[in-house]
Amino acid sequence: MTPKRLQFSSVLALGIILLVTMAFESTEAHMAMLYPPPRGGYGTKEFDWRIHEFIGYKGFKYPCGGYKKGPNTHMKAGQLIPVRFWTTELTKADKLPTKNVPEARHGGGMCEFSLSNDGGKSFHVIAAYTKTCPDVMYEWPVRIPDNVPSCNNPGKCLFAWSWTAALIPQFYHNCADVTIEGSKNGKLPKKTIQLYDFTGHKKGVTFPGDGRSHDRGPGPIPAEVRLASSRKSL
Template sequence: MKFATAVVFLVALVASASAHMAILYPPPRGGLGTPQYNGRIHTFIGYKDSKWSMRFPCGGYAPSGRKPTALRAGQTVDVRFFASGMKSSDLAQQPKLVPANRQFSQARHGGGMCEFSLSYDNGKTFHLIGRYTKTCPDAYYEWPVKIPANVPSCNKKNQCLFVWSWTQYYHNCADVTIAGVKNGKLPSKSIQIVDFPGHKGGVMANGDGNKHKASTGPNKKEIENNMRGIY
């Protein structure tokens, strides 16, 4: 996976940002390298803020204006996460796992369930394509998610999204294009939406309990499930 190293100059901003988690790749709305970037990319949907009345979908961010990430049916996307303790070298390439006393701090909140989905209507509906439980998120690992081989193409401006959601509730959207198949079909399952007004509250993530340090990474069985497109 190639990721533009132009984001490195923003490390100073990262260090001062809220210490939560966000996706780094694919680049999301409000994320590093976008004109909208600020610490709110790290805040959860239900966080009270006088400036934003609604953060769902996509954390409240409109399209970034940057070129969408080009994806294709059947492609494996190696999702990366962004933690405020990361250094320039960590942003430029996948960080190497080091002993716990040398790791950067991550607000993993003890881990939990990450869901990955596609939206072809700018966040009105979501189609589940991948899920990791217990150890997700973690910026020390890549999290493989497969675009189903039979999805249709999506090229409508500002409508096509690759989405990460996480119990508590976080929601990042990356603008993408998808080269799909003729008469393709989107997965029927939707995502879990919880813990903000209008939705079920008090949902706790069944995580690994490791609040700030690295986990054991993606579960091998869950990788296999995601590669098979069981959703």
């Protein structure tokens, strides 16, 4: 084989490898929280494109994926937070997409939203969505309960999303740094998030979902939207 042909073959082979790699990464473009902006999240100075991976994957640690403090979002008790999600295929994140975006939703599953005042030692559930969560095509309203305490300790106050998938036993967890203007004598809910599928916790766990692995799901369940949006105290 001549040097030119050898060079062409090498370039062609490299191109095929890159295409296969890109296709693989595309199909493995899992989910991450987009808003409120989490540690390591898309659009932040600390952005790490791997934020969409699950806990236990190549050093991803619980809590918060192991990421350090990120941008702060101010919240108030009683405020409705329009939670949104991100995947590597979502190139315009300033508004909800109008066309379907490829997303490895793993059939949906169980999403819990929680608050922590101790830097992630404990997370207290304020809302949950089942079966159809997560999905980049929708907003997922979560109300900050009226009776939560104020929290103004940088690095300690967190708004978190956790997800146990439906079609594969994987656990995802992102944290947004927040300050909360809450109730004077407020308390965090007693219920804490469910932890599965990584070291130290029960493995092989999945939750019922909508079965749509990479396609747009049917969206938040209306009854769960009403509950997550209107619950004033926990």
